[in-house]
Amino acid sequence: MPKPGSHNLALKFQQVVDSSPAAAALLCQGQCYDFRTLNALANRFARWLAAQGVTQGSIVCLELPKLVETYALAVACLKIGAPYSFLDPAAPIDRARLMIDRCQPTIIISTRDGAGNRVVLASDADRQNLLEAIEAFDDANLRETEQITGADPAYVMFTSGSTGEPKGAVIPHQGVLHLVEWAADDLGIGPGDRLTNVNPIFFDNSVFDIYAALLNGASVVALDALKGRPPAELIAEITASECTFFFAVPTLFMFLDSMNLLRPDKLPSVRRFMFGGEGFPLARLRRFHETFSGRAELINCYGPTETSCICSSLVITGSTLETAEGFVSLGRLNPGFSHRVLNEDLQPVAIGDVGELWLGGPCVGLGYLNNPEETTWRFRQDPLVKGYRSTLYRTGDLVVQDPRTGQFRFRGRADNQVKLRGYRVELEEIDHALESMPGVVRALAVVIHDANGSRRLLAAYAGSRLEDADLLAHCRHLPAYMVPGRFVWLDNIPTNANGKADRRAVAALIEQSQTMARSPRSADKPVAA
Template sequence: MSLHRLVVEAAERTPEAPAVHDMTGGLSYGRLDALADRYAAALLDAGVRPGNRVLLWTGKSAEVVALMQAVLRIGAIYVPVTPSNPIGRVRRIIADCRPSLVVTDLDDAPAPADLDGPRVEVVDRTALRDASEPGRRPAHHPAAPDDPAYILYTSGSTGEPKGVCLSHRNALSFTDWAAEKLRLRPGDRLANHAPFTFDLSVFDLYGAFRAGASVHLVPDTLAHAPDQLIDVLARRRITVWYSVPSAFLLLMRQGRLLDRGPLSLRTCVFAGEAFPLKDIKRLRAAWPGVRLLNWYGPTETNVCTSYEVTAADLVRTTPLPIGTGCCGNDVRLAPRPDGTAEIVVSGPTVMLGYWGRPPHHGPYRTGDLGRRDAHGDLEYLGRFDDLAKVRGHRVEPGEVEAALGAHPAVGDVVVLVSGSSDAARLHAVVVPRPGQRPQLLDLKRHCASLLPSYMIIDAVHTVEAIPRGPNGKTDRAALARELRTREPNRRA
């Protein structure tokens, strides 16, 4: 079974049923199926072949979903990139995955003419579609379960983005389990809040398609607008919501969602960061009839554990656990020399590997620390390295450090994270070059030219030297202790 078969089969069963809806309209399963075939024919005419990568530098729309389906139908691999990514980062992703084609929305993204080169062709999405006549239905490539389906680029510790390569089996093992766990049905209406570059969107799209349900795309312009988001939930009669906790906290704290009641929601799922205990208890108490689930897993494994929040958690005094293994995965704790234990995952959702690097074999070591509680549920205890979650996104401080290090006023730099969940903030600790005094606004602008918005620093501190340990490595703990005694420069 391959991912594109979900839409094909739903179109055969219920061609008139709604499939995907954006802010301008929607597509039924029959129309989505036909449009995906039209795009597939255009991609073949453009020279894309099985195994090629197609980089989608686009905004969210029903047509882009059809384009993603088209890439899968010809056996190629789609690589989503949001328009908010600066051209410098897009260029690095292109250099890494070497796509045969870059498809973009010129209305939504900067004109990428300077990306043209002997190995990369850039086309406008609408022009690509119009290059193929309606009604063309090319033969679909018979993808094997372990063939790559898509690549999601995450923050890299070396300063370069890393492409997590996922197979049809990886995605289907998760979506099959999730659809059954949540009892998805054709009448469900799933919201897609996460960008297509974020693995949460895999459930929104393919969970809906597996059930023959509809998915409703939340545009990036509304993603952090609480009143408009609540309006989308109400008008679209959303029944299933999946997001990082910070997005739902925005609705609770600034949109006063709990005053509105659960609307049409029957299930809410959270992943990507910890949900503050006091807030999840408020939500559980306010919405006793809505299922609430806490999912865990890095991009490299998608979701690998699950915990359902019940009335028993109303008296909890410790953070929510991340639950037990799911999707057919075996999730274990591997002891470490310091007495802690690392969460290790093996099973069908573990990635093929990082694009351009040797294939991944065996269990995946998450870098996350964990333990089991008295009920056998896993508890997440943080990381033993410096990777962090900021505003729901995984951030390697090394990538932010690499960007800041290119600023002419910066001699040395370390990036630290303070707080957690929606309160997480990125602090740049800078050793200035002689005669220079880097300012926060200038460094923010510099970050914005190289990094996604969630990686832009929130504060800057200047120091004479970065503390080092006996092995010469940065002593982040000592630096964090020092910063707690001083106020950052937040001047804009």
């Protein structure tokens, strides 16, 4: 639980500054900034934002790469109670406009021109001009920071969800404070640690990177794993920065492994690896575990954006890998979370049966920004509580709880559950089946409409190019209606901006290949799954 006197994130940060002002807080673009310096910069930015008309409750959009100004501006927003939203500066203009329209921000600080009250930081000269402008403001802590409560919004994080339309989850201070305390108490993060911020800053995994570090007296190391950047360069930077904790999506770890870079001699300072955001295929995870056994700890974590980043975790051991499941367990829920596992009729399922996970507690977000329809659908009154308000977030994740350990196992997405020939099919189960075959690195099943309008089940895979007959034989343990009718080999499974495997992009690639093989009139249309 959050400690007394730290009822908001800014006060928690100031406590760390007071206790270790000269300790390294941020390593960014070859520079090291201590806590005193970062705090002073944030205080100046906070007063500058106020001079631009930003007040408590105003939205500030930060459409910036990983600069010291970016991190300082986020802390500045926390200090004056103005929720910030990190936006991808490389996102398509139309998508960026949708997110900005949702935010209705008081100010946008961006690397690119556009509409609205916008400060552009497109060059070193722009950055220098801004830094000179804020020199006129006091760098002492602000009195108004005391007035911000744990229930007030801290930031807005956009997530596509199942529809592909960006939704801005509004997350309160108290949710991140619980995350920070869990990082300290369960993961042991504290002074002396250096956490990678490889995750995109506009992706919710970065919330852990930044605040589990800064608010526990550790350092955050700003890194980029951009497409086109030599992966060896990223690994060398992690090692040179002496990072002790490396958090990323499984896709990145598997890519580094395929490049022979995920090895103890390449990452000698890393003592703990954590992964989340998508499943880690079991065969690849076993290899990862064997490679670092006795040298570093591996942690599987789970948590929707809407519940303050992480809600459960599991330390990987030899025994956790002894399973016939496609993925390891999600572990048990962290302190501060309540839950229900409900069926389609919103009734509890028996322990051991599959149902949708609903989450409650102070880490649950405040809804979607300016999106009442989606808020009403996802942030719901606990159907088993009638006498008072009790809000739960329905995750859309299907799980089963182990009656012996209380741990949860993932059973797919409710929105990835499709119906074929009258049967309900979990696409993730097909993914798992293919990924258990030697030579397959990654696989995603998709459903498309063929030229006649019929629904067809196909699967794309990356890794060694295999014979269709061998793939078909490997899938024979699946029910006949779950066996893909076609297998498509790809050099690489496409990923989205957050680095996760992208099922929609796979469907689009398959559809495109089929369009090229026949007249445009009869082109298949991909089904979002």
